[in-house]
Amino acid sequence: MTNHPAEPHKTARLxxxxxxxxxxxxxxxxxxxxxxxxxxxxxxxPVTGYRGYGAHDVPAGTWSDDTSMALATxxxxxxxxxxxxxxxxxxxxxxxxxxxxxxxxxxxxxxxSKALSQFKQGxxxxxCGLSGEYDNGNGSLMRIIPAALYCKYACSDLPxxxxxxxxHDVSALTHSHPRSQMxxxxxxxxxxxxxxxxxxxxxxxxxxxxxxxxxxxxxxxxELGSYARILxxxxxxxxxxxxxxxxxxxxYVVSTLEAxxxxxxxxxxYRDCVLKAVNLGDDTDTVAAVAGGLxxxxxxxxxxxxxxxxxxxxxxxxxxxxxxFVDSLNTAHEAQDEWxxxxxxxxxxxxxxxxxxLPAEYLSFMLDFPITAKDMERFRSSQANMFLGxxxxxxxxxxxxxxxGLRCVYRLIIHHETDRHRAFFYIYDGLDSxxxxxxxxxxxxxxxxxxxxWTGHEDVLKAVDxxxxxxxxxxxxxxxxxxxxxxxxxxxxxxxxxxxCTSHSFDGRxxxxxxxxxxxxxxxxxxxRALALYPGCxxxxxxxxxxxxxxxxxxxxxxxxxxxxxxxxxxxLGSESRYILDFVRxxxxxxxxxxSKAKHVVLAHVERYESLADDEAAxxxxxxxxxxIQINAFSLAGEQTSSIKVFARxxxxxxxxxxLGSDAHRTDHRPPCxxxxxxxxxxxxxVDYANAVCYENAKQLLTGALD
Numbered sequence: 001m002t003n004h005p006a007e008p009h010k011t012a013r014l015x016x017x018x019x020x021x022x023x024x025x026x027x028x029x030x031x032x033x034x035x036x037x038x039x040x041x042x043x044x045x046p047v048t049g050y051r052g053y054g055a056h057d058v059p060a061g062t063w064s065d066d067t068s069m070a071l072a073t074x075x076x077x078x079x080x081x082x083x084x085x086x087x088x089x090x091x092x093x094x095x096x097x098x099x100x101x102x103x104x105x106x107x108x109x110x111x112x113s114k115a116l117s118q119f120k121q122g123x124x125x126x127x128c129g130l131s132g133e134y135d136n137g138n139g140s141l142m143r144i145i146p147a148a149l150y151c152k153y154a155c156s157d158l159p160x161x162x163x164x165x166x167x168h169d170v171s172a173l174t175h176s177h178p179r180s181q182m183x184x185x186x187x188x189x190x191x192x193x194x195x196x197x198x199x200x201x202x203x204x205x206x207x208x209x210x211x212x213x214x215x216x217x218x219x220x221x222x223e224l225g226s227y228a229r230i231l232x233x234x235x236x237x238x239x240x241x242x243x244x245x246x247x248x249x250x251x252y253v254v255s256t257l258e259a260x261x262x263x264x265x266x267x268x269x270y271r272d273c274v275l276k277a278v279n280l281g282d283d284t285d286t287v288a289a290v291a292g293g294l295x296x297x298x299x300x301x302x303x304x305x306x307x308x309x310x311x312x313x314x315x316x317x318x319x320x321x322x323x324x325f326v327d328s329l330n331t332a333h334e335a336q337d338e339w340x341x342x343x344x345x346x347x348x349x350x351x352x353x354x355x356x357x358l359p360a361e362y363l364s365f366m367l368d369f370p371i372t373a374k375d376m377e378r379f380r381s382s383q384a385n386m387f388l389g390x391x392x393x394x395x396x397x398x399x400x401x402x403x404x405g406l407r408c409v410y411r412l413i414i415h416h417e418t419d420r421h422r423a424f425f426y427i428y429d430g431l432d433s434x435x436x437x438x439x440x441x442x443x444x445x446x447x448x449x450x451x452x453x454w455t456g457h458e459d460v461l462k463a464v465d466x467x468x469x470x471x472x473x474x475x476x477x478x479x480x481x482x483x484x485x486x487x488x489x490x491x492x493x494x495x496x497x498x499x500x501c502t503s504h505s506f507d508g509r510x511x512x513x514x515x516x517x518x519x520x521x522x523x524x525x526x527x528x529r530a531l532a533l534y535p536g537c538x539x540x541x542x543x544x545x546x547x548x549x550x551x552x553x554x555x556x557x558x559x560x561x562x563x564x565x566x567x568x569x570x571x572x573l574g575s576e577s578r579y580i581l582d583f584v585r586x587x588x589x590x591x592x593x594x595x596s597k598a599k600h601v602v603l604a605h606v607e608r609y610e611s612l613a614d615d616e617a618a619x620x621x622x623x624x625x626x627x628x629i630q631i632n633a634f635s636l637a638g639e640q641t642s643s644i645k646v647f648a649r650x651x652x653x654x655x656x657x658x659x660l661g662s663d664a665h666r667t668d669h670r671p672p673c674x675x676x677x678x679x680x681x682x683x684x685x686x687v688d689y690a691n692a693v694c695y696e697n698a699k700q701l702l703t704g705a706l707d
Contacts (some may be wrong), residue, residue: 010326021145022296022309022318024293029312031278033053035054039282041281042281061311064286068093073147074146075325083169083170084124090112091116094113112174114130129171129172135175136180136253137180137253140171140173147170152191160213161217167184178222182220182223182226186230189213199298227257261294269299270305273295463674464702466661471516477503489529490667496531496672500568500698500702503538504537505552542571565599571609574610577611577614578618585625587601602658604663606631633661633662636680653684
């Protein structure tokens with residue numbers, strides 16, 4: 001396919017892309033605080049501008065999953081049309097809060113979540129989408145704008161059926177039922193027309209094109225009845241005259257498309273369109289976002305209120321992605337020529353350092369964006385090029401997993417060479433993607449050594465889990481030695497090198513803790529992996545008094561953390577901050593005048609105590625008393641309860657966290673999940689603090705060196 005950068009001019013394209021994407025994001029943010037409220041509530045208290053918190057407890061101007069996934073799509077298309085890459089970016093949003101306004105993922109559709117989970121399990125991108133009758137939510141419609149813009153500007157030479165095939169495939173990544181694909185196609189055709197012809201005429205032309213195409217396509221013709229109110233009108237204004245009470249605004253894809261279009265048709269400016277969409281109630285953010293994208297394109301940047309643009313969080317990030325996308329449209333043909341030249345080099349033995357030629361299908365799979373000769377020279381001179389020496393297994397299916405991992409490694413070398421700490425985790429993710437194929441390659445330890453040599457920072461491999469219920473048969477953690485060993489391998493695979501084995505104190509079997517820990521240490525030693533186990537105990541304070549805790553610590557019924565003088569204290573999640581303060585104050589006062597080794601306190605999973613999240617004075621008092629804070633790594637990246645995730649990240653930003661833990665219990669319930677949390681720490685903190693939180697502080701504590 002070819003591009004025509006002069007038609008329209010790049011500046012005009014950028015304005016259209018900006019108005020559509022920002023129009024979508026602003027409307028999304030306008031609807032977030034009142035999502036799920038019904039229409040009667042909106043009539044009593046209509047939205048007139050940004051609001052803070054509300055339904056999702058986020059600041060004013062915060063966009064939702066609608067815009068996050070649209071931005072991930074835009075970013076992916078700025079590199080190439082690659083559905084695997086698109087899904088990887090969606091997963092980066094889901095797992096690591098990429099493309100978010102506040103660093104928190106607070107909303108996600110069930111269908112989308114299931115599709116992304118399937119992708120992470122190795123299902124090909126275009127096979128992940130759900131196709132049942134009840135999988136026709138608006139989760140693909142809400143992110144389809146970038147695909148429409150891509151078809152408009154990068155694929156204008158293609159026939160309509162090929163353009164719509166792209167739209168349908170982008171939808172099918174998560175929503176593959178023909179009804180969802182058709183809704184995206186109708187919307188895309190309207191948007192594409194509005195890029196050239198503003199007003200009712202553009203909307204009508206888009207609908208007419210959609211009607212002709214879908215009536216002639218047997219795959220979709222049976223779904224025509226679902227969109228009859230839009231497609232079967234003599235004029236779209238007949239649909240516009242429908243009374244509001246007949247317009248539904250829930251999460252069903254047909255309802256969302258109808259409501260958004262109805263709002264556009266019944267207003268004459270961007271502001272009124274967005275507010276009308278939000279005040280329909282129900283799925284306020286998505287209906288508004290879908291309407292806002294059309295209205296943004298219809299009225300342009302000049303139609304968006306300045307105050308609304310100024311109030312949108314991280315608007316500059318959206319602007320940057322829009323510019324990158326438009327730049328890619330204007331340079332794609334040049335990049336394609338450069339890539340063709342590089343592909344010829346890569347396809348020779350010399351291009352791969354004297355090894356066999358790389359098959360073309362693996363080239364497209366591994367290198368999903370244009371690569372320059374300079375990039376290739378950097379890659380060939382890097383340590384990671386040694387990976388290619390291990391891949392020749394004669395075209396087995398496993399090679400697809402190998403090359404998925406290699407592509408991840410390649411991407412980071414090109415784009416993260418100056419950020420070695422973040423680069424390491426992208427490499428490690430690449431290794432994880434290799435899956436079972438690693439059995440045909442050198443041991444993981446050998447590969448890790450190569451990575452360590454390249455990154456030049458061995459310590460980033462290491463982590464300490466200061467809170468783990470892994471001693472078998474003691475509490476509700478590991479049920480037997482086999483499960484405990486499996487959990488330990490999972491921890492070691494994620495870079496954990498030390499674990500405090502902190503069984504619950506309130507279980508009656510705790511008397512056998514020492515023997516069970518010793519047995520586990522002996523069995524683990526036979527595995528030959530570098531991970532040390534230390535004693536510990538999670539002391540359940542509501543079941544104790546400060547006096548009884550110290551007595552049991554003194555008699556060694558309860559283990560301190562490693563060789564330290566630190567007690568790990570746990571409170572009920574609903575404990576009031578005053579109760580926590582009183583208990584800690586009493587135990588510290590008693591410990592100061594006792595003969596017990598216990599002198600210090602670590603507070604377990606502080607991010608789960610809502611009272612401390614709301615009582616900053618109490619939290620600061622605990623820190624002033626010398627208490628150390630442990631949070632669960634999972635809470636930083638993976639936790640679905642937004643209040644917990646927000647508090648955990650706030651504690652980290654404020655540098656109040658001393659330790660990470662997994663709080664793992666079993667392989668089938670709260671398994672060890674620390675890698676993404678560690679990655680989050682290194683992504684968002686300076687390296688010295690990240691090293692301290694992930695490794696140094698806890699290592700010093702367990703070995704008795706931390707005062």
